[in-house]
Amino acid sequence: xxxxxxxxxxxxxxxxxxxxxxxxxxxxxxxxxxxxxxxxxxxxxxxxxxxxxxxxxxxxxxxxxxxxxxxxxxxxxxxxxxxxxxxxxxxxxxxxxxxxxxxxxxxxxxxxxxxxxxxxxxxxxxxxxxxxxxxxxxxxxxxxxxxxxxxxxxxxxxxxxxxxxxxxx
Numbered sequence: 001x002x003x004x005x006x007x008x009x010x011x012x013x014x015x016x017x018x019x020x021x022x023x024x025x026x027x028x029x030x031x032x033x034x035x036x037x038x039x040x041x042x043x044x045x046x047x048x049x050x051x052x053x054x055x056x057x058x059x060x061x062x063x064x065x066x067x068x069x070x071x072x073x074x075x076x077x078x079x080x081x082x083x084x085x086x087x088x089x090x091x092x093x094x095x096x097x098x099x100x101x102x103x104x105x106x107x108x109x110x111x112x113x114x115x116x117x118x119x120x121x122x123x124x125x126x127x128x129x130x131x132x133x134x135x136x137x138x139x140x141x142x143x144x145x146x147x148x149x150x151x152x153x154x155x156x157x158x159x160x161x162x163x164x165x166x167x168x169x
Contacts, residue, residue, distance in 0.1 A: 014096065014130070015089050015091065017130050018087075018089050018091075018098060018123055018130045019087060019089075020130075021040045021123065021131065021132065022087065022100065024036060024037075024039065025132075026082040026083075026084055028073075029073065029080065030080050030082055032073045032074065032077075034066070034070045034073045034074075037069050037073065038065070040129075040130075040131055041132050041135075042124055043062040044060075044061055044062055044133070045132055045134065045135075046058060046060050046134045047064075047065045047068055047135050048135070048137070049136075049137050049139075050137070050138045050139060051139050052139055052142065056136070077106055077108055078107040079106055080104065080105075081104060081105050082102055082103070082104045083102065083103045083104070084100050084101065084102050085100065085102075085103075086101045087099070088100065094125040095122070095123070095125075096122070096123040096124075097123075098121040098123065099119065099120055099121070100119050100121075101117070102116055102117060102118070102137075103115070103116035105145075107149055110147075111145075111146065112144070112145045112146040112153075112158065113145065114141075114143045114145055115141060115143065116139070116140060116141055117139040117141070119135060120135075120136040120138065121134065121135050121136070
């Protein structure tokens with residue numbers, strides 16, 4: 001194998017490891033597992049959240065990101081599922097940039113909501129893994145599908161399995 005083929009294989013493996021970080025993040029959020037989510041963040045790191053029509057909120061430093069996820073993932077949502085698609089990854093040695101779409105469905109405050117947006121990520125190779133140095137989650141839409149997820153709606157229109165908690169892969 002020549003040097004060019006070796007570099008191409010390395011880049012392919014890097015992209016797969018970065019996709020693994022995306023998936024670990026999504027499964028960690030969906031199962032309310034702050035440890036799983038934080039395992040894919042570097043130290044130091046930055047999280048940026050942005051709702052439609054609002055300025056971005058920045059959480060600078062590992063401690064701020066830990067507080068955000070530790071508080072935010074302790075909730076009583078009956079449903080939260082993320083789907084990530086269309087990831088574009090550019091690898092520059094031990095650094096990478098990525099952009100991908102995310103969609104989610106959630107039950108929150110008695111409403112069934114469909115939402116989604118774009119992640120803009122900066123990552124760094126740490127040992128054999130890739131970790132986020134910066135994750136910007138920009139929400140681009142938020143649609144209320146059902147206003148009142150009550151017992152009648154659960155019995156006639158919606159089937160929700162119990163939400164898994166702290167599921168490790």
